[in-house]
Amino acid sequence: MMKNTTLLLLLLTSVFISCNCTKTVTATPSIYDNAWELEYISGSRIAFDGLYPENKPTVMFDKTEMRVSGNSSCNGYSGDFTLTENQIKIGEIMQTMRFCEGGGEQAFQGMMKKINKVAFDSEGKLLLLLDDIPMMRFKKIVKRQ
Template structure:
């Protein structure tokens, strides 16, 4: 009887062990619905069995929201589409701002790894993302309170940014992008300085352009209704003025208004006027551009852009204007 009893006991233990593993495995088989709306704080990277904890004070997070990964990696914000199927995650093209961060090494390591995300494991308040290159990213779940705190901070930062733009009137303004020499103080409509830490409040392409022009910076010129006007300098003597609109919590580029270059091989000047031409309460954008490639024939074009139903600006072929009513500043 003893051998039979031991055999039966061993068989029961094996069955219970097998059931327990299946239950544990089923818990790990999470779905995209389980992850959607959650936010996680990165705290450790693991590679070749070596674990390295993120330095104190450094913040990197990962949020899952309606098929998108979003978050901040040290001082840069990022986003990417993702799909989730049978425990496997596939991350699409990652778009991120390109500010220089004090902890650039951690920024680069995290961004490089997240692009190769392959599997997700969730155990309570912990998330592990296994990457194709063998790296493991460890996260702790963020609380509702911490998420709300971040959102309130971003709202406050946006309010601070928008306060830099003075109201312009009466519903019209002539914009030009001419800078004589390198004297930035002599530039008209210099506006208020947009601080470096505010660049993440713009669309990623603009944020990257602002960063590259860091020597002269970006300037808030003014606003007309829900339209915001910025000046961003390029190389010496060249710069641009662009129209932005607040969309989805960020200032998004609508269209360039004025461009200028002192490069003799290009020699392009573009001025812009913002006016309500037909007194219908909507702003029209008038753009005059002179393009004179070196050795070529100069072209002088005057165009009008009107607001469509969705608020975007589209070319108007029927509106005729007189070039003499829109004189351009001299390009030096």
């Protein structure tokens, strides 16, 4: 009888512990296959909504062609990039030549030239960093098929 009780107790303990130890596996976010919309930029003395009163800058990274593209709130842009681990280097950016008021576009393009690392925060938002300091934060806006 004692042997059966001990065995039953061990079995129930194992079941209880295994139920409480299930792990939630979440996929590591990727800069690819998504469009990202800027929601924070560092370094400007003008409030974010003042810099981008109508359109927020966007960015997309194409893994196949290693191209970065998007809209800097006024003009479209594209350029080459390289990514190794979390180190990123964005090459020369070409953009359309539409006249844009305000300083938002210049702030965005200037910051894009400075960033050198990529990371994600706990919510899966894309962080573009200068060394280890987040300079821009983007939220995912579109999942490409």
